[in-house]
Amino acid sequence: MAEEEWEPKILAFCCNWCSYAGADAAGLERRQIPPTVRVIRVMCSGRIDPAFVLMGFLEGADAVLVTGCHIGDCHYVDANYKTRNRYEFLKEFVEELGLEPERLHLKWISASEGPIFADMVREVTEKVKKLGPSPLRRTWKS
Amino acid sequence: MQSKCHLAWATDEEIRNKGANGGFVTATLVSALETNFIDLALVVKKKSVYEGILVLTSDPEEVKASAGSLHGVPINLAQSVLEYAADKRVGLPTKPCDARGIIELVKRKQINLENVYLIGLNCGGTLHPLRMREMAMAADCFGIDPDSVQREEITGGKLFLEYNEEGEEKEQGIKIDELERQGRGRRDACKSCITKIPIMADLACGNWGVPPGEKKTFVEVLTEKGAAILNNALTSGAIAVEDAPLEGIELRKKIEASMQKLAERWKGALDPLIDLSPSERFAFYKEELQRCIHCGACREVCPVCACEEDAKCLGLNEESDAYAVSMYNLIRIVHLMDSCIHCGQCEEVCPVDIPLTLIQRRFSERMQRHLEYTPGMDVTQTPPLNETKLRWSAEVE
Numbered sequence: 001m002a003e004e005e006w007e008p009k010i011l012a013f014c015c016n017w018c019s020y021a022g023a024d025a026a027g028l029e030r031r032q033i034p035p036t037v038r039v040i041r042v043m044c045s046g047r048i049d050p051a052f053v054l055m056g057f058l059e060g061a062d063a064v065l066v067t068g069c070h071i072g073d074c075h076y077v078d079a080n081y082k083t084r085n086r087y088e089f090l091k092e093f094v095e096e097l098g099l100e101p102e103r104l105h106l107k108w109i110s111a112s113e114g115p116i117f118a119d120m121v122r123e124v125t126e127k128v129k130k131l132g133p134s135p136l137r138r139t140w141k142s
Numbered sequence: 143m144q145s146k147c148h149l150a151w152a153t154d155e156e157i158r159n160k161g162a163n164g165g166f167v168t169a170t171l172v173s174a175l176e177t178n179f180i181d182l183a184l185v186v187k188k189k190s191v192y193e194g195i196l197v198l199t200s201d202p203e204e205v206k207a208s209a210g211s212l213h214g215v216p217i218n219l220a221q222s223v224l225e226y227a228a229d230k231r232v233g234l235p236t237k238p239c240d241a242r243g244i245i246e247l248v249k250r251k252q253i254n255l256e257n258v259y260l261i262g263l264n265c266g267g268t269l270h271p272l273r274m275r276e277m278a279m280a281a282d283c284f285g286i287d288p289d290s291v292q293r294e295e296i297t298g299g300k301l302f303l304e305y306n307e308e309g310e311e312k313e314q315g316i317k318i319d320e321l322e323r324q325g326r327g328r329r330d331a332c333k334s335c336i337t338k339i340p341i342m343a344d345l346a347c348g349n350w351g352v353p354p355g356e357k358k359t360f361v362e363v364l365t366e367k368g369a370a371i372l373n374n375a376l377t378s379g380a381i382a383v384e385d386a387p388l389e390g391i392e393l394r395k396k397i398e399a400s401m402q403k404l405a406e407r408w409k410g411a412l413d414p415l416i417d418l419s420p421s422e423r424f425a426f427y428k429e430e431l432q433r434c435i436h437c438g439a440c441r442e443v444c445p446v447c448a449c450e451e452d453a454k455c456l457g458l459n460e461e462s463d464a465y466a467v468s469m470y471n472l473i474r475i476v477h478l479m480d481s482c483i484h485c486g487q488c489e490e491v492c493p494v495d496i497p498l499t500l501i502q503r504r505f506s507e508r509m510q511r512h513l514e515y516t517p518g519m520d521v522t523q524t525p526p527l528n529e530t531k532l533r534w535s536a537e538v539e
Contacts, residue, residue, distance in 0.1 A: 051454050054472040081530045089527060092509045093476055098424030135424055138466055 008128040010037045011061040015045040017075040018110050019067035025114030033118050034125045046079025050090050060137040063103040063128045070108040099136055102127045147386035149358045153379060158357055162211040163349040166359035166381055167235050167261050172202040173380035174233050174371055180259060182227055184219060184234040188212055191291045192271035198226050213296055216268035216329060218487050220244045220445035224252050233259035238337040239485035242518025243445025245342050246481055249524055250448040259371050262340025264348025266296060266401060267332030277326050278303060284314055331486025331499045333408040338401050342519050344368030351394030360386060360394060415504060431471045433494045435464055440488035440498055446481045475505050480526045481517040482506035
């Protein structure tokens, strides 16, 4: 049997009110989404601690997507401002660590923007396929 | 008391002679304790040149016994204030990094700044006690018995060791520059530190700008609290004060600027990652962080950490991740990116010698430049990690 092509694992954090509904809408519209994405629903993108993203990388995610409501649309008034702030920390961290910046994305997706979610997953999958597995996944010193 | 800069000295001859330069700091603390201006003083008492004991005391005699400089005991006092004296009025001599650590803890609502009197000391850098022993012992350096050293002093860019040889008092001095060219000298964190004058403390004291030969301390009053403790010592007659000469003020500025310039040069010289590609950098970080055995010592001594046992870096870490890059390493880096003050305590205690000074500096300087934020300088600036408002123009749509 021919060796299977390597498929990246992409972790997507979706907020309950916008981007999770957006991902749902993509399914309802029968848009093709690569099976590489694993969605974790959180009540708000402000709930996404930088630690969650780091843990995702350690557990073997090849890319992490942070998604939430558009700025100003947050169900909890201003929590996604905090997301944006923390994302800057993560971005600088990933760049300094030497990980490819293409492995971390932030995108605001509203409940009606299913196509945007689908396009984003497709795009990131393409990019990460070229990059190969993430070097940050958990490995022990031999 | 018009000008902000003074020359001051202890009126008590004994304190004046024992203090590093004029005994101002000791006299101020002693008189503040005697007049009940503060409840406690936190000082480092000298045991030997390489060893000091942290003393929290209300006894002025103990404070007097701690007079003099100790470059070989590079401890940070911020966590000690939090642990032992968070609710008392406490006065303490602080290096710039002590003061910055305390300011960061004040921001995190751990210490009440009203209660803490920060008597800042100008700091050209400290030495690791083990490195100092090596310097004393090495034949191409001082070449003496390290245990015979009675006193050390850094003046005019030279490290002086006073020691006892066959019953005779002797003194030797070697230029710090020369020591550092041999790979010896100050700690890495101190070499590349640019905060030489503690402008975030209440008073900034030191011998820069004092006319040569005079046993006086150059004091800059920086806050109202600083003016209060100085006035208290003045009215009780413990110190004498005169206005600082203009050329002294200029000279002090010049010394600070030249040390900062030197520090900037060291920053580049001490950074092996400066020309590496991202993947080479990753390999370096991975190799170094994999050695971590999760003893938690770096977190324990970190002057800005305030999470205690609920810390995420411990809670989310897996014990089985020893000898792997772990959540402990990653979370500590991210949490310190906005608030690391580059004091180098973490590297000092690391049992597996991970170059944490370098690693934390690489990450945090990058972020702090981006945020245009310097931690430990201004109590009114809150740590940016959990802020809602952005400090930069948003790039994401």
